[in-house]
Amino acid sequence: MPVMSSESTVSRPEATWDGERRALQLLVVDDDAAQRTLISLAAKQAGHAVTVVSSCADAIRELRTRRFDCVTLDLMLDDGDGTEVLKAIADGRFAGSVIVISGMDAARRTGARLYARSLGIDLQSLPKPVDLAALRICLANLGKTALGLPVVHTWGGVAADSVAAKHRS
Template identity: 35%
Template sequence: MADKVLIVDDDDSIRKLLQKVMDINGLESECVSSGSQALEKLKNNAYDIILMDVMLGDMEGFEVIKQIREDGIKTPVMIISGRNEDYDSLYGLSIGADDYVTKPFRPVVLGAKVKALLRRCHDSVAEPQTDGIQLGPFSYNPDSMKFFKNGQELLLSAKESALLLLFLHCPNKVISKEEIHAHVWGESFVIDDNAIMVYINRLRGKIEEDPKNPVYIVTVKGSGYRFVV
């Protein structure tokens, strides 16, 4: 059964983006737009993790966290906030949050952080898939956030890592340029086809035997790319 995520954010575009990130990571999600709605949901429903914005319309996310901890709810909370002051992150962690992520965030990296937090917080033994990814000659260790091919570490940049992680989560599926842009860059404005192509080629150069004749990252004309394993 998929883990359940409660998303608490008053920005509709952020809620939709977070839902997409959860979906691609195999997680179920529900959304609310206010602190009071979150508290009401948590009275009658159980979740495996809560993604909490700080600036909500009716109250601060900090107040929601304090209330649920006072109520004995131990569900792990990841704060996702546009406020990046050290005080905010230290305060959030001190009142019971488990992690603090600032906006703008890279969706693929956020997905990895959510899964890592779930893995740490589960009382029972994690399912095999949550311990890492093994796909053909490729593997990914979420604890070290390192990638390997045939046991040899791949030295990747941040965006190359985000791109490969997206492919590993979606083997043999066509991924559009729009999806790549959303999950790697996390931006909603104009998609830069050239930038995507540059990083595809860089990644091919590190994982393909012959980058000019790729067998893993295959171009699907007019649609996007497929990671073939």
């Protein structure tokens, strides 16, 4: 994995398109090394390109210089509040998705969602420690919508919309 700076790393998948999905360009913003590792490994295993940063300053720098499809964002960072990153996202007219992954209580995550909405950002929220199954579903759905395809939830290899269609006929 090439190192971009002392705080930022990037990994690119071998193929960015396989006919059914497109690799997302994902920015992981978290100051907790274990959570950064879990989130980035889950995304890489799903075939996405991952850039990892641990601070508000590094996240804002990356958002100003590169294009991302999705940002996973911790709200409590060593050098500031994740809402500073949300403001930079809005200022940069970021068109991707934001997934807040935070150890804050549900009320504070809801507050962040309302603040983001006031900035024109629609975000999803997951509590820490991150539920990898929920994260994988979020990323899979984002990959589908990036292609203009319908969202398909899968659990254990069974496509939920196919099962529902069988029961309708």
